[in-house]
Amino acid sequence: AALWSLTLAGCGSSTGETSGQAAGDQKPAVTLLNVSYDPTREFYDDFNASFSAYWLEKHGQAVTIDQSHGGSGKQARAVIEGLEADVVTLALAYDIDALAKQGQLIEADWQSNLPHDSAPYTSTIVFLVRKGNPKQIKDWSDLVKGDLQIITPNPKTSGGARWNYLAAWGYVLKQELGDLKKLSDPKAAEEVKAAHAKARLFVAKIFKRVPVLDSGARGATNTFVQRGLGDVLLAWENEAFLAVKELGPDQFEIVVPSVSILAQPPVTVVSKYAEKHGTQEIAAAYLQHLYSPNGQQLAAKHFYRPALKELISEAERKQFADVELFSIKEAFETWEKAQKEHFDDGGVFDQLYQPQ
Amino acid sequence: MWLTFPKRSVIPGFRLTMAYTLVYLSLIVLIPLAALMLRSFTSSWTEVWQKISEPRVVASYKVTILCSLVAATINLVFGFIVAWTLTRYQFWGRKFVDAIVDLPFALPTAVSGIALTAIYAKNGWIGSLLEPLGVQVAFTQLGIIVALTFIGIPFVVRTLQPALEELEIDLEEAAASLGANRWQTFVRVILPAILPSMITGFALSFARALGEYGSVVFISGNMPMKTEITSLLIITKLEQYDFVGASAIATTMLLMSFVLLLIINLVQWHAGRVLRGA
Amino acid sequence: MSIYLRNISKTFGTYSALRDVDLAIPSGKLTALLGPSGSGKTTLLRIIAGLETPDERTASGQTPKILFSEEDVQSRSVGERRVGFVFQHYALFRHMSVYENIAFGLRVKPRAERHTSTEIHHRVTRLLKLIQLEGFGSRLPSQLSGGQRQRVALARALAIEPKVLLLDEPFGALDAKVRKGLREWLRQLHSEIHLTSVLVTHDQEEALEVADQVVVMNQARIEQVGTPTEVFQHPASEFVMEFLGNVNVFQARLSSGQTKLGELTIDVPQYPHVQPRMANLYVRPHELEIARISNGKASLSAQVSRVNAAGAVARVGLRSGDGHDILVDLTPQKFQELNLLPGETVFVSPKKVRVFVPDYQI
Amino acid sequence: MSIYLRNISKTFGTYSALRDVDLAIPSGKLTALLGPSGSGKTTLLRIIAGLETPDERTASGQTPKILFSEEDVQSRSVGERRVGFVFQHYALFRHMSVYENIAFGLRVKPRAERHTSTEIHHRVTRLLKLIQLEGFGSRLPSQLSGGQRQRVALARALAIEPKVLLLDEPFGALDAKVRKGLREWLRQLHSEIHLTSVLVTHDQEEALEVADQVVVMNQARIEQVGTPTEVFQHPASEFVMEFLGNVNVFQARLSSGQTKLGELTIDVPQYPHVQPRMANLYVRPHELEIARISNGKASLSAQVSRVNAAGAVARVGLRSGDGHDILVDLTPQKFQELNLLPGETVFVSPKKVRVFVPDYQI
Amino acid sequence: MSSLALGKKIPDRLNEPLWVRAILIAITLSFLTLMLLMPLGVVFWEAFSRGISAYFKSFQDPAAWSAIKLTLVATGIAVPLNLVFGLAAAWAIAKFDFPGKSILVTLIDLPFAVSPVVSGLIYVLVFGMQGWFGETLDAWGIKVIFAVPGIVLATVFVTFPFVARELIPLMQEQGTDEEQAALVLGASGWQTFWYVTLPNIRWALVYGVILASARAMGEFGAVSVVSGHIRGKTNTLPLHIEVLYNEFNVVAAFAAASLLTLLALVTLVIKSVVEWRLARERSEILKPSAAEGA
Numbered sequence A: 001a002a003l004w005s006l007t008l009a010g011c012g013s014s015t016g017e018t019s020g021q022a023a024g025d026q027k028p029a030v031t032l033l034n035v036s037y038d039p040t041r042e043f044y045d046d047f048n049a050s051f052s053a054y055w056l057e058k059h060g061q062a063v064t065i066d067q068s069h070g071g072s073g074k075q076a077r078a079v080i081e082g083l084e085a086d087v088v089t090l091a092l093a094y095d096i097d098a099l100a101k102q103g104q105l106i107e108a109d110w111q112s113n114l115p116h117d118s119a120p121y122t123s124t125i126v127f128l129v130r131k132g133n134p135k136q137i138k139d140w141s142d143l144v145k146g147d148l149q150i151i152t153p154n155p156k157t158s159g160g161a162r163w164n165y166l167a168a169w170g171y172v173l174k175q176e177l178g179d180l181k182k183l184s185d186p187k188a189a190e191e192v193k194a195a196h197a198k199a200r201l202f203v204a205k206i207f208k209r210v211p212v213l214d215s216g217a218r219g220a221t222n223t224f225v226q227r228g229l230g231d232v233l234l235a236w237e238n239e240a241f242l243a244v245k246e247l248g249p250d251q252f253e254i255v256v257p258s259v260s261i262l263a264q265p266p267v268t269v270v271s272k273y274a275e276k277h278g279t280q281e282i283a284a285a286y287l288q289h290l291y292s293p294n295g296q297q298l299a300a301k302h303f304y305r306p307a308l309k310e311l312i313s314e315a316e317r318k319q320f321a322d323v324e325l326f327s328i329k330e331a332f333e334t335w336e337k338a339q340k341e342h343f344d345d346g347g348v349f350d351q352l353y354q355p356q
Numbered sequence B: 001m002w003l004t005f006p007k008r009s010v011i012p013g014f015r016l017t018m019a020y021t022l023v024y025l026s027l028i029v030l031i032p033l034a035a036l037m038l039r040s041f042t043s044s045w046t047e048v049w050q051k052i053s054e055p056r057v058v059a060s061y062k063v064t065i066l067c068s069l070v071a072a073t074i075n076l077v078f079g080f081i082v083a084w085t086l087t088r089y090q091f092w093g094r095k096f097v098d099a100i101v102d103l104p105f106a107l108p109t110a111v112s113g114i115a116l117t118a119i120y121a122k123n124g125w126i127g128s129l130l131e132p133l134g135v136q137v138a139f140t141q142l143g144i145i146v147a148l149t150f151i152g153i154p155f156v157v158r159t160l161q162p163a164l165e166e167l168e169i170d171l172e173e174a175a176a177s178l179g180a181n182r183w184q185t186f187v188r189v190i191l192p193a194i195l196p197s198m199i200t201g202f203a204l205s206f207a208r209a210l211g212e213y214g215s216v217v218f219i220s221g222n223m224p225m226k227t228e229i230t231s232l233l234i235i236t237k238l239e240q241y242d243f244v245g246a247s248a249i250a251t252t253m254l255l256m257s258f259v260l261l262l263i264i265n266l267v268q269w270h271a272g273r274v275l276r277g278a
Numbered sequence C, D: 001m002s003i004y005l006r007n008i009s010k011t012f013g014t015y016s017a018l019r020d021v022d023l024a025i026p027s028g029k030l031t032a033l034l035g036p037s038g039s040g041k042t043t044l045l046r047i048i049a050g051l052e053t054p055d056e057r058t059a060s061g062q063t064p065k066i067l068f069s070e071e072d073v074q075s076r077s078v079g080e081r082r083v084g085f086v087f088q089h090y091a092l093f094r095h096m097s098v099y100e101n102i103a104f105g106l107r108v109k110p111r112a113e114r115h116t117s118t119e120i121h122h123r124v125t126r127l128l129k130l131i132q133l134e135g136f137g138s139r140l141p142s143q144l145s146g147g148q149r150q151r152v153a154l155a156r157a158l159a160i161e162p163k164v165l166l167l168d169e170p171f172g173a174l175d176a177k178v179r180k181g182l183r184e185w186l187r188q189l190h191s192e193i194h195l196t197s198v199l200v201t202h203d204q205e206e207a208l209e210v211a212d213q214v215v216v217m218n219q220a221r222i223e224q225v226g227t228p229t230e231v232f233q234h235p236a237s238e239f240v241m242e243f244l245g246n247v248n249v250f251q252a253r254l255s256s257g258q259t260k261l262g263e264l265t266i267d268v269p270q271y272p273h274v275q276p277r278m279a280n281l282y283v284r285p286h287e288l289e290i291a292r293i294s295n296g297k298a299s300l301s302a303q304v305s306r307v308n309a310a311g312a313v314a315r316v317g318l319r320s321g322d323g324h325d326i327l328v329d330l331t332p333q334k335f336q337e338l339n340l341l342p343g344e345t346v347f348v349s350p351k352k353v354r355v356f357v358p359d360y361q362i
Numbered sequence E: 001m002s003s004l005a006l007g008k009k010i011p012d013r014l015n016e017p018l019w020v021r022a023i024l025i026a027i028t029l030s031f032l033t034l035m036l037l038m039p040l041g042v043v044f045w046e047a048f049s050r051g052i053s054a055y056f057k058s059f060q061d062p063a064a065w066s067a068i069k070l071t072l073v074a075t076g077i078a079v080p081l082n083l084v085f086g087l088a089a090a091w092a093i094a095k096f097d098f099p100g101k102s103i104l105v106t107l108i109d110l111p112f113a114v115s116p117v118v119s120g121l122i123y124v125l126v127f128g129m130q131g132w133f134g135e136t137l138d139a140w141g142i143k144v145i146f147a148v149p150g151i152v153l154a155t156v157f158v159t160f161p162f163v164a165r166e167l168i169p170l171m172q173e174q175g176t177d178e179e180q181a182a183l184v185l186g187a188s189g190w191q192t193f194w195y196v197t198l199p200n201i202r203w204a205l206v207y208g209v210i211l212a213s214a215r216a217m218g219e220f221g222a223v224s225v226v227s228g229h230i231r232g233k234t235n236t237l238p239l240h241i242e243v244l245y246n247e248f249n250v251v252a253a254f255a256a257a258s259l260l261t262l263l264a265l266v267t268l269v270i271k272s273v274v275e276w277r278l279a280r281e282r283s284e285i286l287k288p289s290a291a292e293g294a
């Protein structure tokens, strides 16, 4: 009998179950499941607590938020296969698109449901180097000098790595074209083509210098930090900050390149599951809360650039170096297009590794 | 129909246990594996063929099979020595050594992977010793081999041990009385006698290595065409929502393993029949 | 080649498997080591072969000697002693064909001494013929019957032309029927090749039938050495008497060199002591005579309890007045003449009695 | 309880292990199934026990019958037949003590029939006494000698008070010496409890000595059924003749009811045919007489090749002029009188000759 | 017959020369040190790298406790299931003859050789929303994947052959003599199994269960695929270790790993004891008559 009840408990462990324990007066307690990606752990630990407190105070209802972390693509797949997330907060829009495409779990136009393309916080790609910057790395162009070794995870398995790749590519486009608007200008077609060719060469050079392709962002960070491999780690800004904080301010420093990509990790309510659990309202409120001053301040605390800069203090704003940022939309039109061209089987990335 | 085959044996329970065995086997193993195979056949043959014969996939087969072969061979040689000393010699700490052989069974593979990487990375305990010699282990095929050797040790040792223990001393004495020296006795008498067990141990360790994932990804470096193993490619395919591709590659590996295991069982069965005259 | 053993002891841990054994094994003869299980036969044989080393000193401090002809072979390894050893469970190499098994000893010789492969082939073919398994060269041991396997083991041992052949219960694992056949065959083989041979057995019939010399062992010691007839007809001890064939034992009082079995007075000049002591009187079943009527000779009366005329010897079971079971073997002829029926009363008289006085225990 | 078997056949795959066997086993007697390896003895015994089922139809289409007393037991399971079965390799429960082994059959009875534990204790104690292992109840089988184990197996079988006792080569795995002792013991036990018993063996001496009735089997069929004396003295076939003890075989031409062995003319009225055919003449070693000088009686001359006086019977090996080996058994007395030496020429004459004409082969 | 006990007695004259023995033992020790002891050492080294208090602090995390609990639950369900299966399969395979035995045994072995990733994947393919029964089960409100049942299933799969593989050869070797004897004595099928068969295989059974438990507790890949990684709910201990490691919480990660290692070592010690008893029991069985008495 004990076994059976355990199994049942397991069956029922999905989100949105109302448990008998009523907090406040009438409203039963509720559980939300937020399926997120790897480097948001620390941020959501704080944010969930804050939201619970907020919700309890405002609505007199206890809310527990369950957190699931993993590689962004893997998480999206899990949700498609039946991991009943009320909300997802993933690394790239492409993965959330998959929820619409592969699983019909959300509307195709999900991204317009929330401000700033549903990205309440952003980040960018920076360089983590060893203390004192012994190789004198200042900008992207320094990466392909000398016998430098670069650490970045595998774009095929890691969402974060795709940002690295696209950032490098976009940097070259920006260098060559000056203005990314030219990309959609039919008159500049020749120039654009040449720029893409250069970008390809540059990215190829970068990946030639990658000795280890970890399957995830955290793996790459560990390779760089713990194993002492490589001279520079391409990482999300927030990841780099965290690594420095956790693993040694005396060992590493962050270098911000002149140009980088605007990384927008988007969020959305998984409407199908939320409906099933009857949690649409609270799930929506949860995401809305990300845009609240409190949410934005927490994001900044965890080194994410808040979408609404005005909501954070000057001091917090200062920690983010000024850098020229371009978005996916500007440089690559859509995630889908970028994914298809660069990362799908047989795409540009695969071609870089094609034996000659 | 063949459920009733052992005709009216006095020992009861054949139908019950056989039926239970088949049902359970089907539920846990066969139906899920069938799902895997069928999933890969949701697209056309040519497409499946294309997926399992891409250069990068083929390269991963090569890496996986080559490293598994090397690891299984290392295990065969050293596993034999370990099994031999454990069964034949008395030495300090033998009991402990014997107990620890099963460790790779029990340690989570990810932990083993991380631990091995820590040791063999160039700033690790051993890696730092090898670095001056220009030998790099972690993040090369050597690293894969180390991880696969680690997980394969118990298979060879544990299959060889009973075979060595059951070896009749008579045979060695007979060889000695016929004038054979130790080495001749070993090569001509002992080795052939334990050959089936060696094949089994080798094949088990090889089969396990083919499928290994957790301990390898940390130490392999995962470079496409160079140190990317097939299991990782399956994950990669999944990341791209390419279920068909993942299933097709998984099925290919599964068939390899099945054939390998079948061969082992047939070898053992055959050896048993011939030698014991059953 | 003759073998001399002197001062051979062997202890395993604290257990004495052999105690101070001296033995001469004559050249060209078949010697049987006979004794109950655990008496040390195998240990002795293995010491001869060099598979085991004797204790460096016996209890009384003597050093052991093992001479092959005149030569001390103690420093020689098993292989160097050139002995043929046949194991109880054959110990054939399972993965080798019969042919390869026999050829093994020739193939592992040092290159200098090794024969050419045609020589080896000739030799093996000859041996296959000798063991009457000409067509079986390519079979695996598992495809042979027990008797055939044992013959292969023998041929394998003979292939290296050993100076001594040692057999450890070679027929122990075989059927009664097969064992008999093989025993006969071994006897014949030995009479052809006249190799110094030592055969271990615990089957007294086998030892008596096959051997030229019998060594009876008991509890780590040798009890008696002699020809089969000697040990059977003149056992040196009660143990030997009892071990070699069936016996009837009677207890009687012995004094002044005389004892009585029933009415029968028996002279025992070797015990002339005046004080009476208990003695055991041994009579073998075929050394008892049965008569319908008391023939005047001193005899015991007994009742027939069982008769069995099947076999080369007719067995009659008797029960004496005092409830003692007596076994008598008769020739079928004699049995037919008597035509005994269970329940009848008859008279038995011994033709030969052996008397042993148990040692005093202080 | 008597047992009747009719139309028993058993095929394993395509191999016939038993063909059309009919047999009556008398109540209260000890019957021995005797035959070479593979002749189907074990199979027959297992069919009686219910461990194996006979073919539903024999080759000639008959249905099998197995009657215990009058009752057909074919539909009864092994357990219901209440037979005691003693396995060749004992099959003792290794993890149970001797006591528990013996008590097992009593403990697994359905609750309604089960004895109280004091009853069980009494019964087991009695059986331990019967097998003379009173002090051994708490030992594990592995702590017993082979002979002791076999006796425990017997006690275990007897504990359920079976109506039939079936023994499959109960002494097969034992030493010659131990086997003899146990055989004697079994004989005595049987004469005390008079249980219908069937004993499988391939040792002819054992069968002849122990059994009331001997069933000789060969190649899946029964060759002959009879008392030990009957089958030994009047073998129904060459096979039985050869299987039961040593024989000398001579070949001779037979015609018109007469044949000649050497000079000796032998009447064979059962073969009155005029055309000559080859016949085999069988003479047992103890049915040959040896004389120093030709005694006028028709006889063969031969040379003494080997003598062996050790044992209850003296064995003499002769070689006839045509190179034939002849074995003669003499009483020790007779042997002493003759005092034969190897190399001497002697004359042998048979006291009894059995003649068999091999079947024609078309 | 040689004893099965470790370190069987080899007559001195047949042993390798001392220097050969020394070299072989040295090779054994260095190989195992390099391959087994050092990883073990790293686990404890890292776990205690910030002192003992840091080590014990890492177990105060409720997520760690829930992971330990889930691991024990999954093991506690999977191992008994496979135990029953192992007994049934070994009975059918060892005590009877039937065609296709070799294939059946191979199929039972198969989970040994299947990549853990694939082991998880196949259940996703069957029970996932995109899989065969996903929708149906969802309609009934039953969750398999990304919940405890899925984790149990994956654990069952990876430990599937362990008990059966231990039992089959042993039961084959033991034959059916004792069972037949019990049946002749009137025992029922269950009595025969319970009183005769089971006691004879008990140590092998324990051994199989121990190996299966060790593997079940340590499984990472397969469980990772079906777990959903919900902190405090569907993370097993190995998954929790990964989480900690990815959070740069190396001490806690290795502390948890050391716990698993300790569990493994304890089971290995139990296993050694069991093995020793097994060997003793077997050598007793194989011993010929202890003494020719009476």
Ligand SMILES: Nc1ncnc2c1ncn2[C@@H]1O[C@H](COP(=O)(O)OP(=O)(O)OP(=O)(O)O)[C@@H](O)[C@H]1O
Residues within 6 Å of the ligand: C012, C013, C015, C016, C017, C035, C036, C037, C038, C039, C040, C041, C042, C043, C044, C202, E009
């Ligand atoms: N290697 C050994 N270690 C310990 N004791 C031994 C060893 N070899 C033999 N013994 C003991 O020495 C005694 C004599 O053994 P041995 O084998 O010589 O007897 P055996 O006469 O050949 O008996 P069997 O007829 O049973 O073969 C036995 O009690 C045996 O247990």
Ligand SMILES: Nc1ncnc2c1ncn2[C@@H]1O[C@H](COP(=O)(O)OP(=O)(O)OP(=O)(O)O)[C@@H](O)[C@H]1O
Residues within 6 Å of the ligand: D012, D013, D015, D016, D017, D035, D036, D037, D038, D039, D040, D041, D042, D043, D044, D202
């Ligand atoms: N289960 C079986 N399957 C196939 N063949 C069998 C089986 N049992 C017995 N046989 C065959 O049937 C024949 C008769 O076997 P059985 O065991 O009755 O002989 P046996 O007279 O008892 O011989 P032995 O003296 O060797 O025990 C043999 O050739 C044997 O190989």
Ligand SMILES: [Mg+2]
Residues within 6 Å of the ligand: C041, C042, C043
């Ligand atoms: Mg011996």
Ligand SMILES: [Mg+2]
Residues within 6 Å of the ligand: D041, D042, D043
């Ligand atoms: Mg038989």
Ligand SMILES: O=S(=O)([O-])[O-]
Residues within 6 Å of the ligand: B108, B109, B110, B212, B213, B214, B215, E116, E117, E219, E220, E221, E222
């Ligand atoms: O268990 S694995 O880590 O090898 O998947």
